[in-house]
Amino acid sequence: xxxxxKLIEKAVEAFASLPGIGRKTALRLVLHLLxxxxxxxxxxxxxxxxxxxxxxxxxxxxxxxxxxxxxxxADTRRDRSLVCVVENIRDLMAIEDTGQYRGLYHVLxxxxxxxxxxxxxxxxxxxxxxRIAQGEIKEVIMAISPTIEGETTVYYLSKKxxxxxxxxxxxxxxxxxxxDLEYADELTLGRSIVARIPYSR
Amino acid sequence: xxxxxKLIEKAVEAFASLPGIGRKTALRLVLHLLxxxxxxxxxxxxxxxxxxxxxxxxxxxxxxxxxxxxxxxADTRRDRSLVCVVENIRDLMAIEDTGQYRGLYHVLxxxxxxxxxxxxxxxxxxxxxxRIAQGEIKEVIMAISPTIEGETTVYYLSKKxxxxxxxxxxxxxxxxxxxDLEYADELTLGRSIVARIPYSR
Numbered sequence: 001x002x003x004x005x006k007l008i009e010k011a012v013e014a015f016a017s018l019p020g021i022g023r024k025t026a027l028r029l030v031l032h033l034l035x036x037x038x039x040x041x042x043x044x045x046x047x048x049x050x051x052x053x054x055x056x057x058x059x060x061x062x063x064x065x066x067x068x069x070x071x072x073x074a075d076t077r078r079d080r081s082l083v084c085v086v087e088n089i090r091d092l093m094a095i096e097d098t099g100q101y102r103g104l105y106h107v108l109x110x111x112x113x114x115x116x117x118x119x120x121x122x123x124x125x126x127x128x129x130x131r132i133a134q135g136e137i138k139e140v141i142m143a144i145s146p147t148i149e150g151e152t153t154v155y156y157l158s159k160k161x162x163x164x165x166x167x168x169x170x171x172x173x174x175x176x177x178x179x180d181l182e183y184a185d186e187l188t189l190g191r192s193i194v195a196r197i198p199y200s201r
Numbered sequence: 202x203x204x205x206x207k208l209i210e211k212a213v214e215a216f217a218s219l220p221g222i223g224r225k226t227a228l229r230l231v232l233h234l235l236x237x238x239x240x241x242x243x244x245x246x247x248x249x250x251x252x253x254x255x256x257x258x259x260x261x262x263x264x265x266x267x268x269x270x271x272x273x274x275a276d277t278r279r280d281r282s283l284v285c286v287v288e289n290i291r292d293l294m295a296i297e298d299t300g301q302y303r304g305l306y307h308v309l310x311x312x313x314x315x316x317x318x319x320x321x322x323x324x325x326x327x328x329x330x331x332r333i334a335q336g337e338i339k340e341v342i343m344a345i346s347p348t349i350e351g352e353t354t355v356y357y358l359s360k361k362x363x364x365x366x367x368x369x370x371x372x373x374x375x376x377x378x379x380x381d382l383e384y385a386d387e388l389t390l391g392r393s394i395v396a397r398i399p400y401s402r
Contacts, residue, residue: 002297004272005265011252014245018230029219031291033253034265041253044215045246051212052234052242064206064235071205090232096203 001027060131062107062124064089072096072105079103081138083131085157087111087145095143103141106131111144111153120156128157132164139167146173202228261332263308263325265290273297273306280304282339284332286358288312288346296344304342307332312345312354321357329358333365340368347374 001023003009008030015026033041057063058070065071072078082103086092092105108123131137140161144150158168174192175184184192202224204210209231216227234242258264259271266272273279283304287293293306309324332338341362345351359369375393376385385393 002294004293004297005256005267007252007255007267008265010248014248017241017245019233020226020229025221027291027294028221030249030252032220033249034256038253040218041249044218045250047211047215048231048234048242049246051208051231052239054208055206055235064209066206066208090228092205093203093228096205 060127061105062109062127063092063105077102080136082141083128083137083139084141084143085128086143087150087153091143091145103139106140108144108153111147111149112156113149123153125157125160129160129164132161132166137166139169142168142170144170261328262306263310263328264293264306278303281337283342284329284338284340285342285344286329287344288351288354292344292346304340307341309345309354312348312350313357314350324354326358326361330361330365333362333367338367340370343369343371345371 001012003012008027011030011033012023012026015021015029016023021029033044054066056065056068058065058073059068060073061070063070063072067074079102082101083106084092084095084101084103085106085108086095087108087110089107092107095101095105106124106128108125108128110118110123112118112120112123128140132140140157142154142157144154154170161168172195173188174195175181175189181189202213204213209228212231212234213224213227216222216230217224222230234245255267257266257269259266259274260269261274262271264271264273268275280303283302284307285293285296285302285304286307286309287296288309288311290308293308296302296306307325307329309326309329311319311324313319313321313324329341333341341358343355343358345355355371362369373396374389375396376382376390382390
């Protein structure tokens with residue numbers, strides 16, 4: 001792609017440095033901004049800089065926060081006896097979006113993966129133990145992806161949490177709602193029969 | 202989508218205000234920036250602002266330019282007797298990318314469209330006439346999309362250019378290279394037979 005303007009070229013490269021945005025898309029975004037007021041570009045740019053400069057990690061749960069403590073931890077209406085352990089912020093958001101969970105969270109910041117060199121020491125596990133030592137938490141829900149690394153992490157955490165006496169649970173797995181039995185993978189379908197639940201109306 | 206941070210929410214909205222970027226993609230971009238140095242975000246933001254603030258329209262051809270005259274018009278190695286008329290900057294870039302054209306351009310800034318209320322007065326036609334009046338231009342190549350509005354624009358321009366005596370041509374249309382005859386639309390295939398060219402080796 002040839003640009004007759006260095007300014008355009010740099011702006012296209014800036015957009016194209018982001019994941020999933022190629023140079024053609026980047027050019028489309030730049031031309032869109034050129035069609036808008038100058039203020040639009042300034043707003044986009046300042047929102048990004050303000051976010052990157054101002055964002056903090058919640059000192060309690062490691063969620064993204066504007067203050068020292070995130071909005072979820074600061075919310076007094078939430079059930080403080082429940083903590084849901086998630087791998088990252090994206091998983092936290094996915095659970096929040098269901099609107100079904102009113103407890104707190106704990107963001108691990110990854111999962112144990114010997115291949116990628118992620119050991120328990122690299123994760124926010126000490127701070128989870130500290131939270132539990134305070135005695136308010138009654139149940140820890142593991143909401144970790146069911147991969148080998150995920151299962152390892154859950155196993156490691158459940159062993160580590162055992163002495164504290166808190167209830168450790170994991171999110172239910174099975175055939176998804178609206179999913180066709182025929183197309184469910186064997187492992188999921190098999191487990192969903194083994195872990196069947198009594199029918200209640 | 203629920204955000205536990207106002208800063209994140211504003212940054213996501215900034216990205217999502219761009220065409221083709223939904224809120225999920227916007228969140229992915231924001232989380233990507235959070236994983237990078239602060240400098241990365243500042244660089245992206247300042248490239249956009251510098252582009253939007255600094256960009257100008259070439260006073261000769263209406264291409265985007267960093268200076269009063271764009272790099273193409275300023276390039277003395279280009280054939281100044283040829284002018285290619287295009288609808289917008291994207292079409293100009295597409296032709297430049299072929300590497301087959303070494304003349305100059307003229308960006309109309311749109312095409313005549315009574316439905317969308319675009320009349321000849323809204324386009325950069327007067328400046329084209331002025332360029333031709335200077336006498337250096339020998340041929341004007343119409344590289345306008347073959348839509349009804351495009352054909353109208355080409356017809357209007359060719360009538361207007363007639364008194365000046367410059368040669369008016371249009372880019373060749375036909376079955377594309379690598380295209381299967383079977384799948385070419387009837388109009389294109391029909392015209393490609395009518396406008397057949399002598400075979401030369």
